[in-house]
Amino acid sequence: xxxxxxxxxxxxxxxxxxxxxxxxxxxxxxxxxxxxxxxxxxxxxxxxxxxxxxxxxxxxxxxxxxxxxxxxxxxxxxxxxxxxxxxxxxxxxxxxxxxxxxxxxxxxxxxx
Amino acid sequence: xxxxxxxxxxxxxxxxxxxxxxxxxxxxxxxxxxxxxxxxxxxxxxxxxxxxxxxxxxxxxxxxxxxxxxxxxxxxxxxxxxxxxxxxxxxxxxxxxxxxxxxxxxxxxxxxxxx
Numbered sequence: 001x002x003x004x005x006x007x008x009x010x011x012x013x014x015x016x017x018x019x020x021x022x023x024x025x026x027x028x029x030x031x032x033x034x035x036x037x038x039x040x041x042x043x044x045x046x047x048x049x050x051x052x053x054x055x056x057x058x059x060x061x062x063x064x065x066x067x068x069x070x071x072x073x074x075x076x077x078x079x080x081x082x083x084x085x086x087x088x089x090x091x092x093x094x095x096x097x098x099x100x101x102x103x104x105x106x107x108x109x110x111x112x
Numbered sequence: 113x114x115x116x117x118x119x120x121x122x123x124x125x126x127x128x129x130x131x132x133x134x135x136x137x138x139x140x141x142x143x144x145x146x147x148x149x150x151x152x153x154x155x156x157x158x159x160x161x162x163x164x165x166x167x168x169x170x171x172x173x174x175x176x177x178x179x180x181x182x183x184x185x186x187x188x189x190x191x192x193x194x195x196x197x198x199x200x201x202x203x204x205x206x207x208x209x210x211x212x213x214x215x216x217x218x219x220x221x222x223x224x225x226x227x
Contacts, residue, residue, distance in 0.1 A: 032214065034214070038155070042220060042221070043116075043203045043205070043218030043219055043220055043221050044147075044155060044203070044205075044216075044218045045218065046215040046216065046217070049214060049215075087155075091214065098214060099145065099157045099160050099168055100145075100147075100155075100157065100216060101157060102147075102154050102155040102156070103154060104154050105154075
């Protein structure tokens with residue numbers, strides 16, 4: 001699987017937007033970009049995923065660079081509940097079990 | 113909203129003992145997974161299960177581990193003879209299996225402590 005690189009940690013003030021970057025320079029044409037997060041003492045939780053176009057859902061937005069070598073997860077208004085480790089994961093086109101391989105992610109701290 | 117459940121939430125066992133970790137995936141899901149997370153480390157894939165057989169397993173999933181779906185609802189992970197290094201949080205996950213349906217839903221985990 002192609003590798004992703006994320007900053008170890010980031011901080012944000014509450015109610016401000018947060019932009020979490022992910023670099024994936026060796027991404028292949030069929031790799032989807034997935035984001036999961038892990039709140040303290042909980043299991044990972046799906047956030048969003050995309051292939052080429054930017055994506056929005058109720059939790060976040062995903063901005064994908066035109067060359068697909070990087071992407072940014074955008075939380076529009078950070079809340080204290082958004083404090084978590086955020087993982088950017090590449091997975092090939094959705095077939096079969098498609099297991100997830102987690103890196104170390106970005107630990108987001110939200111400051112009240 | 114349906115969710116994956118796991119029991120027990122905590123398990124303490126002696127080294128060499130067998131443990132069974134239980135999971136109830138979301139009812140219409142077809143793919144099932146176990147992951148583990150050693151304290152302070154990243155989440156690691158163990159095994160995936162589909163159509164009553166293992167789809168894929170990692171190097172961690174050696175002969176000491178087994179999985180089973182004994183009935184239509186439970187999905188279990190058995191560790192035959194626990195070692196100290198098996199101490200970790202174990203997460204079960206499931207997903208539907210429909211075309212393009214890639215979201216995995218994780219349970220809250222079972223914290224296993226091997227003494």
